[in-house]
Amino acid sequence: MQTANTGAPQRTPLVAAGLLLGAGLGGFVDGIVLHQILQWHNMLSGQVPPDTLVRAKINMYWDGLFHAAVWVLTAVGLRLLWAATGRADVPHSGRTLGGGLLLGWGAFNVIEGLLDHEILGLHHVYEYTPNHLPADMSFLAFGLVLLLAGGALVRAGRA
Amino acid sequence: MRKLLVGLLGSYLAMPVAGACPWCRPRVQAGIYNAAYPTYMVLVLLPVAVLLVLGVGLFYWDKIRTSLLAIYANR
Numbered sequence: 001m002q003t004a005n006t007g008a009p010q011r012t013p014l015v016a017a018g019l020l021l022g023a024g025l026g027g028f029v030d031g032i033v034l035h036q037i038l039q040w041h042n043m044l045s046g047q048v049p050p051d052t053l054v055r056a057k058i059n060m061y062w063d064g065l066f067h068a069a070v071w072v073l074t075a076v077g078l079r080l081l082w083a084a085t086g087r088a089d090v091p092h093s094g095r096t097l098g099g100g101l102l103l104g105w106g107a108f109n110v111i112e113g114l115l116d117h118e119i120l121g122l123h124h125v126y127e128y129t130p131n132h133l134p135a136d137m138s139f140l141a142f143g144l145v146l147l148l149a150g151g152a153l154v155r156a157g158r159a
Numbered sequence: 160m161r162k163l164l165v166g167l168l169g170s171y172l173a174m175p176v177a178g179a180c181p182w183c184r185p186r187v188q189a190g191i192y193n194a195a196y197p198t199y200m201v202l203v204l205l206p207v208a209v210l211l212v213l214g215v216g217l218f219y220w221d222k223i224r225t226s227l228l229a230i231y232a233n234r
Contacts, residue, residue, distance in 0.1 A: 016218035023210045043203055048190065054183050058190040062203050069207040076211065080218050107213065112206040120202055 009091045015154055017080035018100015019107060022150075024074025026105030030112075031067040034125065040135075043116075045123040077104070095157035102150030109143025 034041040042050050042059035043066050050056040081097075084090045116122045117136045124132035125139045216223065 010221070012220055013218050016214050016220075019217065020210070020214035023214065027207075044199065047199075054186045054190060057183070057187045061187075061191050062199060065200070066203050066207070069204050073207055073210060073214075077214065080214070084218075104210075104214070107210060108206075111209050115206050115209070116202075120205075122202055 008089075010087070010089045011091065011093070011096050011154070011157065013080070013084040013087065013090050014093065014096045015100040015103065017077055017084050018097045019104040020073055020077030020080060022077075022101035022104020022106075023108040024070050024077055024104070025101070026108040026146075027067065027070030027073065029105075030108070031063065031070065035063050035067075040127070041123060041125050042127070043123055045127040046121050047123075049127065091157075093157040095153050099150045099153030099155075099157060102146050102153060104150075106143045106146030106148075106150055109139055110147065113140040113143060 030041065042056075043062035044059050048055050048058050050059045085092070113125075113136065117124055117132075117139070124136055126132065126135035129135075
Protein backbone atom coordinates (compact mmCIF):
# COMPACT_ATOMS: atom_id res chain seq x y z
CA MET A 1 0.00 0.00 0.00
CA GLN A 2 1.62 3.24 -1.15
CA THR A 3 0.92 6.27 1.01
CA ALA A 4 1.62 9.87 0.05
CA ASN A 5 4.58 11.50 1.76
CA THR A 6 3.04 13.89 4.28
CA GLY A 7 6.26 15.50 5.45
CA ALA A 8 7.94 14.26 8.63
CA PRO A 9 9.46 10.76 8.34
CA GLN A 10 7.58 8.10 10.28
CA ARG A 11 9.96 5.59 11.88
CA THR A 12 7.44 3.97 14.22
CA PRO A 13 6.01 1.50 11.63
CA LEU A 14 9.52 0.23 10.83
CA VAL A 15 10.37 -0.07 14.54
CA ALA A 16 7.09 -1.93 15.15
CA ALA A 17 7.73 -4.37 12.29
CA GLY A 18 11.29 -4.89 13.53
CA LEU A 19 10.01 -5.41 17.06
CA LEU A 20 7.70 -8.27 16.01
CA LEU A 21 10.31 -9.82 13.71
CA GLY A 22 12.96 -9.52 16.43
CA ALA A 23 10.66 -11.07 19.02
CA GLY A 24 9.91 -13.93 16.63
CA LEU A 25 13.54 -14.55 15.71
CA GLY A 26 14.58 -14.21 19.37
CA GLY A 27 11.92 -16.78 20.19
CA PHE A 28 13.43 -19.14 17.62
CA VAL A 29 16.91 -18.66 19.13
CA ASP A 30 15.38 -19.48 22.52
CA GLY A 31 13.62 -22.54 21.12
CA ILE A 32 16.60 -23.90 19.20
CA VAL A 33 19.44 -23.12 21.64
CA LEU A 34 17.83 -23.33 25.07
CA HIS A 35 14.95 -25.79 24.53
CA GLN A 36 16.34 -28.20 21.95
CA ILE A 37 20.15 -28.11 22.08
CA LEU A 38 20.67 -27.50 25.81
CA GLN A 39 17.29 -29.06 26.81
CA TRP A 40 16.63 -26.29 29.35
CA HIS A 41 13.79 -23.79 29.67
CA ASN A 42 10.94 -26.19 28.77
CA MET A 43 7.56 -24.43 28.85
CA LEU A 44 5.93 -26.32 31.72
CA SER A 45 9.01 -27.56 33.56
CA GLY A 46 7.97 -25.68 36.73
CA GLN A 47 4.60 -27.51 36.72
CA VAL A 48 5.45 -30.81 35.01
CA PRO A 49 9.18 -31.46 35.65
CA PRO A 50 10.67 -33.27 32.61
CA ASP A 51 12.21 -36.03 34.76
CA THR A 52 10.67 -38.96 32.85
CA LEU A 53 10.24 -39.62 29.13
CA VAL A 54 6.47 -39.07 29.40
CA ARG A 55 6.87 -35.73 31.20
CA ALA A 56 9.61 -34.64 28.77
CA LYS A 57 7.25 -35.37 25.87
CA ILE A 58 4.45 -33.39 27.55
CA ASN A 59 6.84 -30.44 27.82
CA MET A 60 7.85 -30.98 24.19
CA TYR A 61 4.20 -30.52 23.16
CA TRP A 62 3.90 -27.19 25.00
CA ASP A 63 7.31 -26.07 23.66
CA GLY A 64 6.01 -26.78 20.16
CA LEU A 65 2.81 -24.85 20.75
CA PHE A 66 4.76 -21.86 22.07
CA HIS A 67 7.10 -21.87 19.10
CA ALA A 68 4.20 -22.17 16.67
CA ALA A 69 2.88 -18.95 18.22
CA VAL A 70 6.36 -17.41 17.86
CA TRP A 71 6.18 -18.33 14.15
CA VAL A 72 2.94 -16.31 13.96
CA LEU A 73 4.77 -13.32 15.54
CA THR A 74 7.45 -13.61 12.84
CA ALA A 75 4.90 -13.85 10.04
CA VAL A 76 2.96 -10.81 11.30
CA GLY A 77 6.26 -8.91 11.63
CA LEU A 78 7.09 -9.76 8.02
CA ARG A 79 3.66 -8.56 6.88
CA LEU A 80 4.07 -5.27 8.77
CA LEU A 81 7.57 -4.83 7.32
CA TRP A 82 6.10 -5.24 3.84
CA ALA A 83 3.44 -2.63 4.64
CA ALA A 84 6.02 -0.23 6.14
CA THR A 85 8.41 -0.43 3.21
CA GLY A 86 5.54 0.45 0.84
CA ARG A 87 5.04 3.79 2.56
CA ALA A 88 6.79 6.86 1.18
CA ASP A 89 6.88 8.51 4.61
CA VAL A 90 8.75 5.59 6.22
CA PRO A 91 12.52 5.97 5.73
CA HIS A 92 14.48 2.99 4.42
CA SER A 93 16.81 2.81 7.43
CA GLY A 94 18.83 -0.29 8.26
CA ARG A 95 19.70 1.12 11.68
CA THR A 96 16.06 1.72 12.55
CA LEU A 97 15.10 -1.80 11.47
CA GLY A 98 18.13 -3.32 13.22
CA GLY A 99 17.25 -1.39 16.36
CA GLY A 100 13.68 -2.65 16.14
CA LEU A 101 14.94 -6.23 15.78
CA LEU A 102 17.09 -5.90 18.92
CA LEU A 103 14.21 -4.22 20.77
CA GLY A 104 11.98 -7.16 19.81
CA TRP A 105 14.45 -9.80 20.98
CA GLY A 106 15.00 -7.88 24.21
CA ALA A 107 11.24 -7.46 24.73
CA PHE A 108 10.80 -11.21 24.19
CA ASN A 109 13.34 -12.04 26.93
CA VAL A 110 12.02 -9.43 29.38
CA ILE A 111 8.29 -10.13 28.91
CA GLU A 112 8.69 -13.92 28.79
CA GLY A 113 11.14 -13.80 31.69
CA LEU A 114 8.98 -11.63 33.92
CA LEU A 115 5.67 -13.37 33.12
CA ASP A 116 6.66 -17.03 32.93
CA HIS A 117 9.62 -17.16 35.32
CA GLU A 118 8.84 -14.59 38.00
CA ILE A 119 5.06 -14.00 38.03
CA LEU A 120 3.44 -17.25 36.82
CA GLY A 121 6.23 -19.67 37.78
CA LEU A 122 5.52 -21.81 34.70
CA HIS A 123 9.20 -22.63 34.32
CA HIS A 124 12.72 -21.36 34.88
CA VAL A 125 15.61 -21.05 32.45
CA TYR A 126 17.56 -23.81 34.21
CA GLU A 127 15.30 -26.10 36.22
CA TYR A 128 17.85 -28.65 37.44
CA THR A 129 19.11 -26.69 40.44
CA PRO A 130 17.54 -25.50 43.71
CA ASN A 131 18.60 -21.92 42.92
CA HIS A 132 16.86 -20.75 39.74
CA LEU A 133 17.71 -17.11 40.21
CA PRO A 134 21.15 -16.82 38.49
CA ALA A 135 19.98 -18.25 35.14
CA ASP A 136 16.65 -16.37 35.30
CA MET A 137 18.38 -13.06 36.07
CA SER A 138 20.98 -13.64 33.32
CA PHE A 139 18.12 -14.18 30.84
CA LEU A 140 16.47 -10.94 31.98
CA ALA A 141 19.77 -9.02 31.99
CA PHE A 142 20.51 -10.16 28.44
CA GLY A 143 17.06 -8.91 27.48
CA LEU A 144 17.74 -5.52 29.06
CA VAL A 145 21.09 -5.25 27.23
CA LEU A 146 19.30 -5.98 23.95
CA LEU A 147 16.64 -3.35 24.75
CA LEU A 148 19.34 -0.73 25.47
CA ALA A 149 21.29 -1.65 22.32
CA GLY A 150 18.10 -1.59 20.24
CA GLY A 151 17.08 1.80 21.63
CA ALA A 152 20.53 3.21 20.87
CA LEU A 153 20.41 1.87 17.31
CA VAL A 154 16.93 3.32 16.70
CA ARG A 155 18.18 6.70 17.98
CA ALA A 156 21.22 6.43 15.70
CA GLY A 157 18.85 5.82 12.79
CA ARG A 158 17.35 9.27 13.30
CA ALA A 159 20.68 10.94 12.49
CA MET B 160 24.54 -48.10 -0.40
CA ARG B 161 21.22 -47.75 -2.21
CA LYS B 162 19.97 -51.04 -0.67
CA LEU B 163 20.97 -49.79 2.75
CA LEU B 164 19.07 -46.52 2.27
CA VAL B 165 16.00 -48.34 0.90
CA GLY B 166 16.15 -50.74 3.86
CA LEU B 167 16.41 -47.90 6.38
CA LEU B 168 13.59 -45.94 4.75
CA GLY B 169 11.43 -49.06 4.54
CA SER B 170 11.93 -49.89 8.20
CA TYR B 171 11.18 -46.27 9.11
CA LEU B 172 7.94 -46.30 7.14
CA ALA B 173 6.94 -49.63 8.67
CA MET B 174 7.30 -48.28 12.22
CA PRO B 175 4.26 -47.19 14.19
CA VAL B 176 3.73 -43.41 14.51
CA ALA B 177 5.29 -43.15 17.96
CA GLY B 178 8.15 -45.45 17.11
CA ALA B 179 10.45 -44.08 19.79
CA CYS B 180 7.95 -44.68 22.57
CA PRO B 181 5.03 -46.87 21.48
CA TRP B 182 4.11 -47.78 25.05
CA CYS B 183 3.90 -44.26 26.49
CA ARG B 184 1.80 -42.43 23.90
CA PRO B 185 -1.52 -42.82 25.78
CA ARG B 186 0.16 -41.51 28.94
CA VAL B 187 1.62 -38.56 27.04
CA GLN B 188 -1.78 -37.73 25.54
CA ALA B 189 -3.41 -38.04 28.95
CA GLY B 190 -0.78 -35.66 30.33
CA ILE B 191 -1.52 -33.07 27.62
CA TYR B 192 -5.28 -33.26 27.04
CA ASN B 193 -6.64 -32.95 30.56
CA ALA B 194 -8.60 -30.46 32.65
CA ALA B 195 -5.59 -28.12 32.85
CA TYR B 196 -5.31 -27.84 29.04
CA PRO B 197 -7.17 -24.51 28.59
CA THR B 198 -5.31 -22.92 31.52
CA TYR B 199 -1.91 -24.03 30.21
CA MET B 200 -2.87 -22.87 26.71
CA VAL B 201 -3.66 -19.35 27.97
CA LEU B 202 -0.55 -19.17 30.17
CA VAL B 203 1.81 -20.50 27.49
CA LEU B 204 0.50 -18.11 24.83
CA LEU B 205 0.27 -15.06 27.12
CA PRO B 206 3.78 -13.63 26.43
CA VAL B 207 3.30 -14.00 22.68
CA ALA B 208 -0.10 -12.27 22.90
CA VAL B 209 1.45 -9.38 24.87
CA LEU B 210 4.22 -8.99 22.26
CA LEU B 211 1.72 -9.17 19.40
CA VAL B 212 -0.50 -6.47 20.93
CA LEU B 213 2.60 -4.33 21.62
CA GLY B 214 3.94 -4.61 18.06
CA VAL B 215 0.64 -4.20 16.21
CA GLY B 216 -0.41 -1.40 18.59
CA LEU B 217 2.86 0.43 17.91
CA PHE B 218 2.47 -0.03 14.15
CA TYR B 219 -1.00 1.50 14.17
CA TRP B 220 -0.22 3.95 16.99
CA ASP B 221 -0.96 7.04 14.85
CA LYS B 222 -4.44 5.77 13.96
CA ILE B 223 -5.12 4.61 17.52
CA ARG B 224 -4.03 7.97 18.95
CA THR B 225 -6.17 9.88 16.43
CA SER B 226 -9.22 7.73 17.28
CA LEU B 227 -8.66 8.14 21.01
CA LEU B 228 -8.26 11.91 20.68
CA ALA B 229 -11.46 12.08 18.58
CA ILE B 230 -13.37 10.09 21.22
CA TYR B 231 -11.96 12.32 23.98
CA ALA B 232 -12.85 15.50 22.04
CA ASN B 233 -16.46 14.34 21.52
CA ARG B 234 -17.09 13.62 25.21
